[in-house]
Amino acid sequence: MARWDEAPVERPRMSDAAYERLKDAIVSGEFAPGEKIRDSEVAQRLGLSRTPVREALTRLADTGLVEAKPGVYTRITTLNRHDVAATLVVLRSLDELAVRTGVPHMTTDHIDRMRRANEDFAHAVDQHDITGAFAADDAFHGVAIDAAGNPVLRRVIDQLHPQVHRILYRKFSTLLGGHDTVDHHTKLTELCANGDADGAAGLSAEHWAHLGGLIDELFASDDLDESSA
Missing domain, CATH: 1.10.10.10 (Winged helix-like DNA-binding domain superfamily/Winged helix DNA-binding domain)
Known part of the structure; x- marks a missing residue:
């Protein structure tokens, strides 16, 4: 960058x-x-x-x-554990809503875009390209938002994403270095391709909960909370 x-x-x-x-x-x-x-x-x-x-x-x-x-x-602003947790809860709900409402409107083009974005994400992770990983991940999840056709939903999600990116950037190797997110993307894409809106929304919510747990561990173990700085 x-x-x-x-x-x-x-x-x-x-x-x-x-x-x-x-x-x-x-x-x-x-x-x-x-x-x-x-x-x-x-x-x-x-x-x-x-x-x-x-x-x-x-x-x-x-x-x-x-x-x-x-x-x-x-x-x-400093990184505050409570504020980050609150942001993640909202993003989890919004992403789940985007997937649940977007899947019924997805076409083969949407699915192809998800697969290409996941390939870009996997390549960025392998190259330890933080900026590229963020861009690819946003592009992947942006497909469901596009399919949902709700501009308010996109606007609010776009407003909240930078707060999460800020933490992921600092701890990229811990949170994004493995291929668990790539696997999640693959499974989510297949559920979307099969038109399983409920299954896809549930999987999305599980992933956000997992991410929240990882971030919470960072605050607990690595003195990430800077609210007193």
Whole structure:
């Protein structure tokens, strides 16, 4: 992953580009938890005016990656065990809903996309390509969201994903280094191909519960909770 300030941002959709650049930097740890951000400095380093940077920071606050106290500070949020657990519970329910409502509308094209995304994911895991793994995993689960045809569902899921990515990035080898997720994707794809909406939704929920357990172990054993930092 290139440094977030490596090159000036092109003018079209400047706030979107600034948001993506800053989000990736927070997820990858280039910005430390609790670190203060000054929009003027970020704007200068990205070659932008302060307005699109402020807009990007507002969106990052909505995702929970940034917290702000007007007139006092804007800073990177710390990792908090309770908040992460709450996010996972919501994501589990939303993903289960996406699968349950999306499967009846899936076509052979949807299934092909799931298989290709899983192949990309497996390759990224083998190469220890964290960014590629996130992109492929999002693409895989995005197929069910597309099939569900619910734009509100997609918007909320997209808003919550970065918080989970932030932890997975820090502990990629522990959580994504094996092939358990690849196997899960394979089984889920076959259930979707067979039109088993209930079975696919149940398997999806089980996987999120397993992921939540792994993350909980990290907080318990590796002092991942930074809320007191």
